[in-house]
Amino acid sequence: MTERLSDTARGTLLPPLLEAGWTVSDDGKTLSKTFEFEDFPNAFGFMTRAAIYAEKWDHHPDWTNTWNKVAVTLTTHDVGGLSALDAKLARKMDQLI
Numbered sequence: 175m176t177e178r179l180s181d182t183a184r185g186t187l188l189p190p191l192l193e194a195g196w197t198v199s200d201d202g203k204t205l206s207k208t209f210e211f212e213d214f215p216n217a218f219g220f221m222t223r224a225a226i227y228a229e230k231w232d233h234h235p236d237w238t239n240t241w242n243k244v245a246v247t248l249t250t251h252d253v254g255g256l257s258a259l260d261a262k263l264a265r266k267m268d269q270l271i
């Protein structure tokens with residue numbers, strides 16, 4: 175069962191993501207980052223690669239694509255906040271650029 179991140183887990187999992195350019199919403203419930211690519215094909219290719227993991231892990235981003243930019247927001251809808259899956263998918267997205 176997916177659970178919301180504990181304060182301890184937040185203290186461990188979030189700092190590296192903040193370093194990598196992710197931001198946490200004021201209510202602490204979402205992680206966001208905008209990825210910028212050379213052009214649309216590269217942006218959409220990133221989304222395609224990330225979508226494979228999202229589907230594999232049954233954990234899907236809220237995202238928009240505008241030409242070469244992909245604005246990503248991650249949250250775990252089932253728990254109404256951040257879970258380890260959000261940190262996992264965020265780390266994976268950073269590896270897929």
Ligand SMILES: C[C@H](O)[C@H](O)[C@H]1CNC2=NC(N)=NC(=O)C2=N1
Nearest residue numbers: 232233234235249250251252253
């Ligand atoms: C039934 C539920 O929709 C599924 O377990 C998955 C699908 N993808 C999901 N993605 C995200 N971001 N949060 C969820 O809670 C979630 N739930």
